Amino acid sequence: MPAEGPSPPSIQPLGDSALRIAAPNPALVRHAILAAPPAGLLDLVCGHHTLAAIFSPGIDLARAAAAIAPALARQDLAPCHPPRTIDIPTLYGGPSGPDLLPLASSLGLSPQALIDLHASASYTVRFMGFAPGFAYLEGLPAQLRVQRLDSPRPRVPAGTVAIAGPYSGIYPADSPGGWRLLGRTNLTLFDPLAASPTLLQPGDRVRFIPTRVPTP
Amino acid sequence: MTALRVITPGLQSSIQDLGRPGFASLGVAPSGAADHLSLRIANRLVGNPDHSATIECTLSGDTFRAEGAARVALAGADASPLIRRAGSTLAVPLFQPFTLLPGDELVLGPILSGCRLYLAIAGGVDTPPVLASRSAHLAAAFPNLTGRPLREGDSIPIGAPTPPPRSTPDPASLRRFIAAHSLRTTFRVLPGPDAALIPPEHAPAIFDSHLTVSARSSRVGVRLVGGPACTHPPRTSEPTPPGAVQRTPEGELILLGPERPVTGGYPLVASVIAADIPAIGQLRPGARARLAPITLDAARTLLIDQQQALDALLPPLPA
Structure with missing residues (x-):
């Protein structure tokens, strides 16, 4: 490496x-x-x-x-668009975030402390990948760095907010996935018919806003 | 303009062309035919350009009703298709064009060996392109037939046909070409950037060993099981090229397919050479496969020879 x-x-x-x-x-x-x-x-x-x-x-x-x-x-070129800040309303835990409780327990945190840690951080999109519209978000607090699963789940629902290694991310569509699932948002991360198909772009700032019900 | 109606869907059939390279930086995999050699042959047999959209069937084919006359051809894995016409049944060949009359039912039936069969229709499938391709991306939220397999009742629009080719080769020669190139089960590989993460004592179980294709295989990737488990140090997510071979800590090898994640965190231990990527799409669950190391120069020669052999059998339409 x-x-x-x-x-x-x-x-x-x-x-x-x-x-x-x-x-x-x-x-x-x-x-x-x-x-x-x-x-x-x-x-x-x-x-x-x-x-x-x-x-x-x-x-x-x-x-x-x-x-x-x-x-x-030559590396004198700068990224071409100004950073924006995008808020992601997120319903943590329950069926939306099946890994929240076991992860909190293994990290010695209360579930609420884990939510507070994840939602209080400010994230930046480092690059896109894995799936259409999937953004790798840098800025995860060091305490929340955990390995991905040994074998990916065959299906993770669209909108699921997850963490693995140094990143947080949001699954844009139902897909296989090996990250730890914390919660879910109702935002559309990828629309191939839109002029700009992805909600997030490299350089964007992202914040997670805990909600009781995912808002459309 | 005519159409095909889906009477009974196959296990997982979808619209596929040569895919949509150019959007990987948005996280969008190219998608496209899992076996592009079979797609090219089917298209050339009916006089379509190589990039025309076809129907890709997996393990079992659909039954379609022709809503108008259409010249069609089948290429890929082996099957015993037939036509139901006015109360009688006719067997139809693979690797040879034939005509559907209005009202004909084309019954593709089970795929007998290999995994995927391609149905090309003169004029090509004419659904609206999304991000410059008609290929379905089944793992992503794409609209209509670009986002899902075919279902009962779907009407598949067909474009205006181009002239048929002046002649087509002996079907047996095309069958032999596909057997040698798309139905091979030894995959020539180059070392991946994380090849050093393979403990030396594991190498014989990964290279030159027979591994088994898992039922958890899809257009995302074909999983080979039977290798030893191995804990790798954590690794950042990095780009995955076409044909990349990932190794999971459970010891599965994932041969990434047309809907591969364009970046991923599992170590890339090898890459299947471009000439052998079509054969990944023809591996069926339970089949045995083997990875055999090769050099970069040999890989390029094999690809060029493959392209020349195909063009000599059945030339592409001038673009």
Whole structure:
């Protein structure tokens, strides 16, 4: 795993049709590459420490790596939209958050203390992924850092608020999921017919607002 | 413009084309045909461009009624389809175009080996595209037929047909091509970025061992069970390329499919090469599969050879 710090981005093959670029801030590298996208580029996806440049199959990866090398040398581009703050009304616990009680118990917290910790933090969208409209939210209090489940649940309902590792997140649609489930919101996280299909975008600030009933 | 009506749905049939690359940064997987080689063959047999939308059937096919005449073709896993026409039944072939008359019922029936069968209709399925593709994304909240499998009563609109190809090859040659490329069960793999997390004593149980396809497999990923359990250190969520192989702490290997999560936290221990990705879509529960390491140069040669072999058998329509 790459270390955090000022080391320059490194490029390696990721399978036979993609490159893996390790960088301290993948989003900035993404902007730099998109300013002059190389031939055959299909997708440019950020993760926490790396981004993947996915190409049409059959690409010469050595040539593709050479084509994006100049973009990696310059990281002077800034994210392109101003941060917004988005409130997420959340019903914690009960059937909406089946992991709240066992997690509170294993962390030595009362359920209310766990809710207060999760809802009092201020989060930032670091990157999108996992599922359409799913935002990885940084800012989870250190006490709440827990591992994901050993085996994912086959189905987690849409709107479920969850935590795993250093992140919180919200499942935009019913899907399999390995995170610990704390509660649920009624907000729509992903609408593929909207001009902007995702409620959240990288850089957005997010707050969870505890409610008794999820509000539409 | 004609339509197909779903009389009896299959186990999980959906509209699929070549998918929607370009939206992974919003968390949107490309979706698209799980076996794009079979999709391309079915499309080329009826004179469609490769990117036309088809119907992808899983383990069992649907029964459709033709609301008008249509030229169609089937390609992929083995089945024994038939047509019910005016009180009689006719067997219909795979890998060869044929015509449905108005009122015909096309009965695709169970899929006998492999997992997926593709039905292409001249003119292509003509549902409204969402994010530049007609492909269903079953794991996400997409509208109408882009968000769910086919159901009884669905009417599937068909576009205006393009001219048929001048000639089509011997169906046996196409069947052999699919057997070799889409129905293979040895998957050539390259090492993943987390390959070092595999303890050396586990490598023989992961590579060059026969693993079993779990019933918990889907278009998201095909799970191979039978390998040893292993606790990995926590890892951040990072992008998953096409064909990526994740390893869960329970020791399952997940060969990620067209609806893969575009980032994930399980270690990426390997990547299936592009030439063998269509065969992931043809693994049925209970089948045995094996991962075999290969080099990057060999992977590229295999892909180029595969593309050339397909185009030599059945050329694509000029774009």
